[in-house]
Amino acid sequence: MKYWKGIEELESAPEFMQSAFAEFMPVKESHESNDATSAPRRDFLKLMGFGVGAAVLASCETPVRKAIPYLNKPEEVDPSISNFYASTYFTGSDYNAVLVKARDGRPIKLEGNPESPITRGGLSARAQAAVLSLYDGGRLQNFAIKGQKADVKQVDQEIRSKLAATTGRIAIVSPTIISPSTKKAIAEFAARYPSTTHVMYDAQSATGLLQANSGVVPGYDFSKANVIVSLGADFLGTWISPVEYARQYVVNRKVSTDKRTMSRHFQFETAMSLTGTNADVRVPIKPSELAATTLAIYNFVVNGTAIGEVFSAKEAGGKSDPRNAKLQTAAQELKNSGSTGLVVSGSNDPAVQALVTAINQALGNAGTTISAAQSNVRQGDDARMAALVNDMNNGSVGAVIFYNANPVFNHPLGSKVKSGIAKVPLTISLNDRLDETGSLCQYAAPDNHWLESWNDFEPKAGYLSLSQPVITPLFTTRQAQESLLKWAGNNTTYYKYLRANWRGITPTDAAWDKVVHDGVATGTALPTATAMTPMSAAAAASQLSGAAKPSDTIELALYEKVGLSADGCGANNPFLQELPDPISKATWGNYIAVPHAMAVAKKWEQNDVVKVTANGYSIELPVLIQPGQANGTVGIALGYGRTLAGKAGDKVGENAAPLAMTTNGIQYMNTVTLEKTSSTSPIAQTQTHQTLMDRRPVVQENSLANYKKDPKKVTEYEKISTPDGLEAPEKVSLWQDYQYNNHHWGMAVDLNSCIGCGSCVVGCQTENNIAVVGKQQVINRREMHWMRIDRYYSSDTHKDSFETKGKLSTYAAMEDPSENPQVIHQPMMCQHCNHAPCETVCPVLATTHSTEGLNQMTYNRCIGTRYCANNCPYKVRRFNWFSYYSNDKFEIVNGHMFTDLGRMVLNPDVTVRARGVMEKCSFCVQRIQLGKLEAKKQKRRPMDGEIVTACAQSCPTEAIVFGDMKDPNSRISKLLRREDGERAFHSLASINVQPNVTYLTKIRNSESEFFAPEVEEKA
Template identity: 30%
Template structure:
């Protein structure tokens, strides 16, 4: 696609750049657009928009590629109609007398906590007939209670704790039959079956031989662990073998941030933010609301301050090279290169020093132009002035947070700024490092590699696939393959297992005993929800074996728990710990001061674009983290938060950078491939043009390019998804790489992205230009405080009062009807939603939503019941973004119900637009008539044709056993849909019915907040509110009466039960864009875009 952006001259000094602002293509009247294709009104976008249904509805995909996709997808999409159950090994006999508190089909809930993707997750697991099928955040955990604004008094009885996508998807990993399920040893270069008894004997023999040299020949490679039991056992091993080498390696490097905190405190420490009371949050190349390990906590704290009130609403700045989730939520965002962050902070410090000295940093011009109409150099100057003014004004209530990718000197400068502003100990804190191992000084991966094959002849690798994740120049694959004693605790028989001497299966976290320390210092327990399905063992059990102990996992963890809780645990205390999932305790907060370091050097030239001097940002994947979730197809098919790419990684570049170097992204799903070269290493990646990226920067996500081979079926065929970027990394530059050159190739590539799928366009192309501005509505804080929420009505479509085709009873009669106790409705607050995708995965896990694969996504056939639309606003160089979750709105006068010839979609007396799947004959009239485009059609039997008959080269016992394991992930309360059936959001009708049955048996009504949908419970910011709108005191009824509330497409008179709360930006006056200044002058009074009273939505 030819870019319309001019190439401007190069200027290097702050505040002296005079290039013209980047112009924008054809914009709609509201300034919103979903993609560059839509912005430029390409024929391909219009063709996709006009097609009501994807092409080739009856065409079954052909070729080897389908079998390859399905080979990876089978763990998720083998969704047969029956849902099995799994018990521990025992004799099968019926209950003569039913055990107390056990009722078949009634779920139980167990608290557990474990480490997942570098973070501690505290969960409440739904267990049905002995099998875990769903997780939620533990609402009673102190960490969650501490993030509530009224955590001492007035705490609501029911609340959602929120989770992240990895927690929600972990149940799929539990039932993945491709997990390592055998003890294997290498014989003649191949892994052959062995037994736990044989391995145990081998380990004992190794332990005896290691004692002879005090462990000098032993190496242990592990990730920094948050588990006190793991750290205690490693410490015990080193005490017994004092010359052993313990190496720690983390694929997502945060060592500079930890080192800065340690220097500031004088002992090992971590940085912890408190955003709940922060008024000014400055995120500098950081993403606390996205990929940060503490995302659920930070997101909840951030949302607390997003209530539109002049004195209480926080203000979020984002200065970054890539477009992050935090950048999408920011009130103001500035794209700069990662290498320029240090220079930016230097300028910010100068401005802060001037203000603290009583001087004015930068005088504001009386006739300042809008931010998007001035050169990039002036934009930078304004950002520095606005941020420094706000930080100085709110001393002690501000945050300057630099991302973990930045080097040590930049981290120290950020701490110095927080010290000057009085933030340390308040909004920015230090806590004791939770990964410290008593009596052990771990070495780095490079130091360990230097000893392998030399002084170290025996290596125990505790998971995390270290052959794949480190930079390839370390050469671990070659080193390990040359050694005779490499033991690998494997969750899959992956790249590391292929070179290990022993591969022993790792138990899933839901099968294991363990523990973890949360970021607030709370000691939390991990208890198994089911016996190991594939015979794996936990890390603590393997370490106990190496240390010569024979205790089981529960005893090992109980020993640690006794120390953590201050004394021996009797039976009652132990049972209480298991019931609650945590013990008392709090983080040991450390006092520290800033540490002077070298002043970061760098240029703030935002215009220069020179090949060979580009920057490469390698960040963890939005969905796969560092690649450890590459086999989890829920996450593979989850659209990445910003790009909406699925099943791939790509080279993200700004439109201006693409134009400069001749990179093209075609109008169709096919794009060109760019060759990215760093030194003598190169990788080919598909090109994806991303508005808002800093010029001269290439962004790519790690975690792809994994080789997936199913050895159990003797298949030589490999499935490789995306590109492995490890060859471009080095241990001293893991994420930020300079000196990069690019060259365009003629190689085409099909890149699947959902950004233009299911675009709402009921009034044609001409209407689309204005329609987007009515779908998402936003305004400024000044508009709220000065004129109320009139901007919500002003941005909507103005139309005459809507008339019904039949006479409707007054709402008062309906509300007083004693025969209908509940009327369900939902509100989604766009001011809190960050687009983190937790709701999407939670809905998929709860409602048995299938995965369709890359080929079907390219056809527009993805099945998610919730999609998150993201819209840009402004010019291509630095647009604003807004996220909007969209699911079935459960309209009172639903267009889908009126056209279904068999009444497969009907309205319940409680206002839910329900589906009768066995009636549906697949006419798809309902999907055609749905204005929200939220209905999904099953083009195949994803549970049989896609998951059962394909992906295997042999039939019989192996396949049957696999099927029985895979189907355990299904929720038995939700029907599994087949080919030719339409499906959609049901407001989690099964949860509604369960709570109604329970409260009816107890002789009471449902309390407000007692019933939560899956998406609501998973949302870390509590942006989703669900409840009884008939109860005027309920939270959902109050939210729908909020002046910010509006109904999407209300002019169609369909009366949706799901309303939205408009987005409010708390933008500094210096940084307002042209469209914000125009909106401020609009008359926001006297318009009624609903055409009927708010109560009529009910």
């Protein structure tokens, strides 16, 4: 088994070999140097747009009746003490129940709400980063008429007057709304203006799924599934409710001494997705092959028809395509599973979804893997939106109100929406900024940020949650619901309106206070969804059987990234832009993902710019050679290419939404033509920046079959033979062993539970004041994340050497190992080694070992020699090349005071690092100290679970366990005792640095048997 991080490492490309073990890469660009004054202006302009001035003014202008005078302060509010408030994060597609951490009235961090029965304390990367958007200076800070600042009363008066005079249809356009009170406010507006219609659309549409299930999104329960077949649904990354599904999914993926069974997961998809990397069996298919795949499974499960030759490959030489055997296995195991089987599909084709529904019904999984509580997200209707666009262009719409909707950018018919807006007499934007759609509207009445707002939500039938304001509005904005009510003649505040609407659920003030405190409740308040007549399975099968067969044309698959949503609403959030994609490890922009075979055939190199054309629309993007991308296809991420998002998000990547097919609803696929240009554009990737020590075991995995045979043999422990009587070399050390008399902090990471979603990376960043550095600095290998998710590809077939022509390899008489590799994700942070190599080489004792097992950094002692980074085998130490948070030449040259962003999101419990200082994971020592002090005040030891690191707290799958290894009753102690001799191992154990981070070997339930492998970082 060979492990590799990318094509360049697989092929031992000269560029990779030159820099693989260079700890500090020299900056080659002529416009770059280590001098701050020469940093390029454009890169760091992307990080700007977040202002502190407005927040200061907001606190000064706060009405006295709402102020909290500290001379007579509430008992629970103390300076320097954090308060937590339950709230809800929802942007039209992503739902997370959250706890907002506020310090002196300033929100600084989001945590998952453990009271939520849906997200159960987990949090997505997008939700983790959402607190930063509160302080976004790109938000519209006042009401406006034709882009110019206007008085609120004047805007209200003119809008009411024009609405009353409107003779045509009035349309409210929004993404999916799951708020019962908001829908009631819209209904009240419609009662005042009877010609009003409310049209919802989603940038990543699920209309096909709705049509196949009578207008609702089914509730899924992956925790009860023994066999999962996913047909292009990235349910762990972006599909419907990934945080909820991820927690369910790992229930049947964890193994232990007492549980030696796992679910089996088959994934059929085009582009390598987060879900695909976690599958036991992954089958790359073209988008056009999805229909035939679904039909074959349907015919086998429902009608008992043999699978046959669904796939055919020209290179198979007359032999059956190996994908046929995998499809047969998937269908057979699914049929055998009965009610514990589950099929899901990410297709937006109603016929495909109709067959998926029929398969699930045939399995009899209603009440098991299909739950009664349907999801209320993704309620957008493609047909209604397309009809509205046509009506706008033919002049039958008299007024249109855009409520947090930006269809000019994120809808495939965006150009028609733009032309239609110009033909509508009255256009109003409730969006938070003058974005691509709002800038075309006559009036702007910007909505509050969700952290400044009251609202309610019903993400699933019977499950409710609330959001509450945790700060006074920073700008002159107003809740969109309140604007609609005011224009309808109702002058009540939205809080009073919301409270009145909840009287039936919380009739008493005590009941209301409890819901506000908990953030969640049970009950149903949304109106019944509009019923849709589903296509019959027979009609769907007939339609798909007559579908066009795959041709030699290149097919495009459009997808959504884990970090940036398809609607582009997070584009101006630097935390999300700099979050490495879990698969490609790319930051700051999208690209064309192409399979290795296509790159070889067309003689494309990574970073070559290629022109993509479909629907008469063209974009130019750099090539990224992506292992696992289906042959004959390319993939492009949606959500990029904003032009009016803000300084961080503008002109980052290209907008791929117009490339989608708009026949039969919106289909996120198309046939495209590709044309290489003469340009190149570097992609800012991180996956090969930290190359670990050569030929050492870093990550381990094995098969479930081997685990069942002998759990103690699935993990490799390197043994070095020595003459009798001599101690093994790996046990010889220059260090004296530490004695931990009080606490010994440690961490365990279960690789079976880690799905690689990156939530922990952003959680660590917001908790520990980690700087954003920009695209060029990422290219220069200067990213600052304390925690990274290493993504390793592996394959059974490989060659130790490759024939090369130029920079591209050809694989003679063998399967290309990059065609469909397996993937494993490994969180990597400071290992807090008991025999830490960094500690011995620091000339000023800036890095030392604590009496509780922590590797500490004393920042004001560090002089930046970087010896410790050079000596760290895990490459987890970061050097501050610039003073990212201070007002020096670096920020002045870039035209903005970067400190504004830092000041608003800084955690005052964590030191802000200066230029020339090393930094790295501290195991969230500030949280450890707080927990110890709270316990000390109560004259006791900290209880297990009271002290949790930011990464462990954010993990939706509970893959990370942190605690005191001196406490025999702690979770980590019990876990390590249970796994001792089975799956527990230390990364790079043979060098005997004795880390305090333990990993548990990944177990796969795959059809192939293979030996217990080792990671080899080959130089």
